[in-house]
Amino acid sequence: MKKIWVFAEYANCTLDRVTLELLTKARELAKSFKGETQVSAVLLGSNIRNVCKTLCDYGAKKVYVAESDKLGLYNPILYSKIITKLAKEKKPDIFLFGATSIGSELGPTVAADLKTGMAAHCVDMKINENEQLVSDVPSFGGKIIGEIICPDFLPQMASVKPGIFMQKELEKLSDPEIVSIDLSGINFDDVPLKAIGIEKREAKCVPVDKAEIVFCGGYGIGNRENWEKLERLASLFGGAVACTRPVVDEGWGYEEQMIGTSGKSIRPKAYVGFGISGATHHICGMKDSGLIISVNKDKKSPMFEVSDVEIVEDLNDVLEELITKLS
Ligand SMILES: Cc1cc2nc3c(=O)[nH]c(=O)nc-3n(C[C@H](O)[C@H](O)[C@H](O)COP(=O)(O)OP(=O)(O)OC[C@H]3O[C@@H](n4cnc5c(N)ncnc54)[C@H](O)[C@@H]3O)c2cc1C
Numbered sequence: 001m002k003k004i005w006v007f008a009e010y011a012n013c014t015l016d017r018v019t020l021e022l023l024t025k026a027r028e029l030a031k032s033f034k035g036e037t038q039v040s041a042v043l044l045g046s047n048i049r050n051v052c053k054t055l056c057d058y059g060a061k062k063v064y065v066a067e068s069d070k071l072g073l074y075n076p077i078l079y080s081k082i083i084t085k086l087a088k089e090k091k092p093d094i095f096l097f098g099a100t101s102i103g104s105e106l107g108p109t110v111a112a113d114l115k116t117g118m119a120a121h122c123v124d125m126k127i128n129e130n131e132q133l134v135s136d137v138p139s140f141g142g143k144i145i146g147e148i149i150c151p152d153f154l155p156q157m158a159s160v161k162p163g164i165f166m167q168k169e170l171e172k173l174s175d176p177e178i179v180s181i182d183l184s185g186i187n188f189d190d191v192p193l194k195a196i197g198i199e200k201r202e203a204k205c206v207p208v209d210k211a212e213i214v215f216c217g218g219y220g221i222g223n224r225e226n227w228e229k230l231e232r233l234a235s236l237f238g239g240a241v242a243c244t245r246p247v248v249d250e251g252w253g254y255e256e257q258m259i260g261t262s263g264k265s266i267r268p269k270a271y272v273g274f275g276i277s278g279a280t281h282h283i284c285g286m287k288d289s290g291l292i293i294s295v296n297k298d299k300k301s302p303m304f305e306v307s308d309v310e311i312v313e314d315l316n317d318v319l320e321e322l323i324t325k326l327s
């Protein structure tokens with residue numbers, strides 16, 4: 001029997017949505033195998049039993065659970081020790097993580113401990129004719145999509161950002177099989193790193209992955225003054241402000257607002273882009289938006305290839321006019 005595992009990311013009493021997205025994708029991958037395939041989730045933390053049902057509703061037939069007060073706060077060393085031990089015992093064929101800040105640390109640590117490889121920040125996954133996991137990863141500045149396979153070592157591991165895959169509940173729900181992870185041999189106190197608490201940062205802006213309309217600024221925005229105009233326009237619509245990587249580099253926008261392979265993936269009802277060229281790295285994160293409107297003074301901009309509405313204009317004029325009309 002083939003085994004596909006998903007790391008269930010549960011922190012601050014919240015199950016990260018990427019877990020449900022990965023379980024949904026894992027179910028799809030499972031169908032590509034000829035023989036029986038089981039999707040399971042691996043869950044660590046404290047007070048987590050109620051999470052098992054949700055994992056099951058999204059496709060986990062089995063949930064491996066390590067529950068302890070000492071696992072309430074994510075600790076990379078402790079978590080990786082426990083997961084590596086479990087994976088050595090149970091030998092999954094595929095192991096998926098969210099490309100979140102936790103998953104991006106934990107996944108490669110587990111992969112290194114298991115002496116296998118990991119395809120990071122995948123934008124798609126499939127099973128090939130040899131029943132191997134094929135992970136699509138943008139490469140060479142996003143100009144090509146590389147197909148990564150790991151033919152010689154198990155598990156085949158990959159990470160995916162939240163928002164890349166859809167999440168869908170199973171139609172026929174059942175109760176999960178819960179398996180307690182054997183924690184014998186794990187010394188909780190012999191860990192050189194201790195997590196002592198979580199300090200929540202004030203959100204500086206409407207979260208881009210929750211807004212129905214997103215106004216995204218690219219390098220073409222040109223200066224902070226225009227960036228502030230974009231923020232004003234977004235607030236008039238009750239929308240969120242997002243950006244491309246150069247905008248973060250310039251210090252106009254924040255990392256949390258960045259859309260793309262190294263940023264967030266979004267699917268708002270409407271995405272309005274200003275001064276964005278349309279690099280694959282950015283498009284990967286917004287192409288599934290409902291209505292895509294782009295403003296660019298270059299009529300050959302690749303951004304227009306993914307847009308429903310093309311506005312070939314100077315963005316300064318468009319911003320000015322919209323703000324005046326709406327104020
Ligand atoms: C490993 C790696 C990961 C990356 N990850 C990401 C990522 O997650 N997200 C991301 O966004 N990028 C990412 N990048 C960078 C990405 O490759 C592009 O460089 C970036 O997306 C380009 O941003 P941009 O479109 O804002 O800027 P540019 O490519 O400089 O485009 C600016 C656009 O503005 C237009 N313009 C200029 N002035 C005006 C005006 N007055 N009116 C109208 N239009 C105007 C221009 O015609 C042009 O099309 C990554 C790169 C690498 C190597």
